[in-house]
Amino acid sequence: MPEGLADIATIVLTGIGLVFFLAGTVGLIRFPDVFSRLHALTKADNLGLGFIVLGAGFQADDWTQLAKLGLIWALALLAAGTVAQLVARAALRQEGRE
Amino acid sequence: MTFWLHLIILGLLGSLAGALWRVWVGPAQADRMMAAQLIGTTGIGVLVLLAVLQDWAALTVALALALLAAMAAIGFVKAASSDGAGDPEECAPGPTDARDGQR
Numbered sequence: 001m002p003e004g005l006a007d008i009a010t011i012v013l014t015g016i017g018l019v020f021f022l023a024g025t026v027g028l029i030r031f032p033d034v035f036s037r038l039h040a041l042t043k044a045d046n047l048g049l050g051f052i053v054l055g056a057g058f059q060a061d062d063w064t065q066l067a068k069l070g071l072i073w074a075l076a077l078l079a080a081g082t083v084a085q086l087v088a089r090a091a092l093r094q095e096g097r098e
Numbered sequence: 099m100t101f102w103l104h105l106i107i108l109g110l111l112g113s114l115a116g117a118l119w120r121v122w123v124g125p126a127q128a129d130r131m132m133a134a135q136l137i138g139t140t141g142i143g144v145l146v147l148l149a150v151l152q153d154w155a156a157l158t159v160a161l162a163l164a165l166l167a168a169m170a171a172i173g174f175v176k177a178a179s180s181d182g183a184g185d186p187e188e189c190a191p192g193p194t195d196a197r198d199g200q201r
Contacts, residue, residue, distance in 0.1 A: 007099050010099070010103075010150075011099070011102050014102070014103065014106045014147070015102075015106070017106070017143070018106050018109040018110065018113075021109070021110060021113045021140065021143065022109065022112070022113055024113070024136065025112075025113040025116035025117060025136065026116070028116060028117065028120050028132065028133065028136060029116050029119065029120060034126050034128050034129060034132075037120075037129065037132060038128070038132055041132050041135065041136055042135075045136060045139045045140070046139065048139075048143065049139055049142060049143050049146075052106070052143045052146055052147065053146055056146045056147065056149070056150045059150045060154075061154070065149075065154055065157060068157050068158070068161060069146065069157070071161060072142060072146065072157070072160050072161050072164050075161070075164040075165060076139060076142055076164045076167075078168075079138075079164065079165075079167055079168035080135065080139070080168075082168065083135055083167075083168050083171040083172070086171060086172065086175040087128050087131050087132060087135075087171055087174070087175065088128075089175070090128060090131075090174070090175045090178040091126060091127075091128035093178070094126065094127065094128070094178060
């Protein structure tokens with residue numbers, strides 16, 4: 001894997017990751033109600049984080065960094081999934097009460 | 099290469115600004131909580147890229163932030179409703195509650 005190719009892969013992947021992050025943020029700002037924002041935020045941002053982690057993986061020197069990067073992304077996915085469910089349920093309860 | 103990574107980090111901070119705007123405006127409490135979740139994820143992205151730029155020391159920090167970002171939302175849910183927002187073990191026995199099987 002020549003050095004240039006790794007750099008190109010990192011540049012492309014982090015660019016895509018940023019695009020998804022901005023899409024998630026625009027979704028957070030523009031969407032009409034709580035649940036569609038939650039939906040946009042959770043999915044787009046984790047995909048963006050996945051691409052950034054993948055881009056960073058191409059720069060890793062040894063496999064321990066790769067393992068840590070993978071762990072970071074897996075934990076972020078798990079956290080986002082459960083948090084989205086919990087916040088949606090809490091928002092549903094609050095809306096029901098208002 | 100490093101210039102590009104700095105550019106990406108600036109873009110991520112721009113996304114963070116969008117989240118802060120939502121915190122400021124957000125009508126419902128849940129919106130502010132979502133923005134906090136977005137800040138956590140963006141923070142992880144920035145830390146990972148900083149780790150690439152420097153000597154990979156920030157990777158453990160990103161891992162710690164990945165763990166702790168969820169705790170804030172859980173704190174919010176627990177604060178929103180004391181019985182844990184429909185936590186099956188704790189919430190009052192409702193018609194759909196098949197916990198003890200009699201109903």
